Amino acid sequence: MLSNEAILYYANHPVEFVQDILKAAPDPEQKKILQSLVANQMTSVRSGHGIGKSAVEAWSVIWFMCTHPYPKIPCTAPTQHQLFDILWAEISKWKRNNKILDSELIWTKEKLYMKGHAEEWFAVARTASTPDALQGFHAEHMLYIIDEASGVEDKIFEPVLGALSTPGAKLLMCGNPTQLSGFFYDSHNKNREQYSTFHIDGRNSTRVSQEFVQTIINMYGEDSDVFRVRVAGDFPLVEDDIYIPLPLVEKSIATEYFPRRHPQIIHIGCDVARFGTDKTVIGYRTDEKVQFFKKRVGQDTMKTADDIVSLGMLLVYQYR
Numbered sequence: 001m002l003s004n005e006a007i008l009y010y011a012n013h014p015v016e017f018v019q020d021i022l023k024a025a026p027d028p029e030q031k032k033i034l035q036s037l038v039a040n041q042m043t044s045v046r047s048g049h050g051i052g053k054s055a056v057e058a059w060s061v062i063w064f065m066c067t068h069p070y071p072k073i074p075c076t077a078p079t080q081h082q083l084f085d086i087l088w089a090e091i092s093k094w095k096r097n098n099k100i101l102d103s104e105l106i107w108t109k110e111k112l113y114m115k116g117h118a119e120e121w122f123a124v125a126r127t128a129s130t131p132d133a134l135q136g137f138h139a140e141h142m143l144y145i146i147d148e149a150s151g152v153e154d155k156i157f158e159p160v161l162g163a164l165s166t167p168g169a170k171l172l173m174c175g176n177p178t179q180l181s182g183f184f185y186d187s188h189n190k191n192r193e194q195y196s197t198f199h200i201d202g203r204n205s206t207r208v209s210q211e212f213v214q215t216i217i218n219m220y221g222e223d224s225d226v227f228r229v230r231v232a233g234d235f236p237l238v239e240d241d242i243y244i245p246l247p248l249v250e251k252s253i254a255t256e257y258f259p260r261r262h263p264q265i266i267h268i269g270c271d272v273a274r275f276g277t278d279k280t281v282i283g284y285r286t287d288e289k290v291q292f293f294k295k296r297v298g299q300d301t302m303k304t305a306d307d308i309v310s311l312g313m314l315l316v317y318q319y320r
């Protein structure tokens with residue numbers, strides 16, 4: 001493990017820690033983000049895809065674990081996939097096979113802890129689908145890591161704000177800027193003086209391939225919201241002539257659906273077309289999930305009413 005002298009040095013030099021200990025080569029933007037954690041309490045990063053945000057977060061977790069006594073590092077992201085398959089896997093990737101760290105830092109499915117101190121010296125993965133994900137952590141040295149922060153609900157952030165009133169607590173949040181409101185949006189807009197903020201355009205990152213940029217341009221155009229969010233790292237504009245704006249689509253993708261035995265909401269919807277080339281479409285919603293039931297061309301309204309009754313009975317039978 002590291003000597004006391006090394007720990008004191010690396011506590012203020014995360015870039016050198018990442019280079020010397022994790023054997024990684026952060027690019028200039030990643031270096032600035034790491035250094036920001038030393039100088040600032042709150043750091044917020046918005047960018048397009050693939051510039052290396054989750055890697056910086058993973059490095060930050062390992063750095064903080066190794067250079068602060070008895071730290072607690074709650075980590076979260078909007079979905080299980082983003083949290084476990086991406087962020088948590090990224091921590092494992094950079095710690096794995098590291099001769100200096102492997103015997104001391106223990107990585108498990110949900111926790112990274114210092115050997116012998118599993119209850120007091122750890123980073124933990126908490127999914128943001130439960131409101132109390134980041135609640136109840138107390139320690140002199142706290143680091144909150146929030147990945148894909150645009151998709152995290154404001155209520156998840158509330159306990160973080162409380163904790164940040166103490167000087168030893170820090171926050172690093174990163175994401176593609178998909179939503180036009182909320183904690184992450186505010187950190188780059190009306191509250192930006194309180195943060196150390198970074199905006200990284202994918203076109204300026206060596207990590208982002210030219211093919212990816214060109215594919216998005218070919219598919220959506222350079223003035224599209226998809227290009228803005230996924231490549232340029234800018235918040236969407238949401239023009240008036242767009243029927244379903246991108247933030248709604250993104251929010252839908254980030255919503256996890258856990259079926260309940262007895263759903264709280266069941267709605268049936270029908271777009272009636274009758275005759276012509278248009279389709280009659282019947283769909284239904286159970287809690288967060290919307291599904292199609294039938295699509296029919298040239299169907300008279302009595303048959304459509306019949307279909308809706310059948311669907312109603314089916315749902316009553318299914319959830320009784």
Ligand SMILES: Nc1ncnc2c1ncn2[C@@H]1O[C@H](COP(=O)(O)OP(=O)(O)OP(=O)(O)O)[C@@H](O)[C@H]1O
Nearest residue numbers: 024025026027048049050051052053054055056176
């Ligand atoms: N400096 C680096 N050296 C080597 N590999 C890196 C570096 N930075 C990032 N990577 C790797 O590049 C890949 C993409 O990076 P990462 O997932 O961190 O990007 P991201 O900005 O989080 O992307 P997204 O916007 O999709 O969430 C990952 O496999 C990561 O480990």
Ligand SMILES: [Mg+2]
Nearest residue numbers: 053054086147
């Ligand atoms: Mg990422």
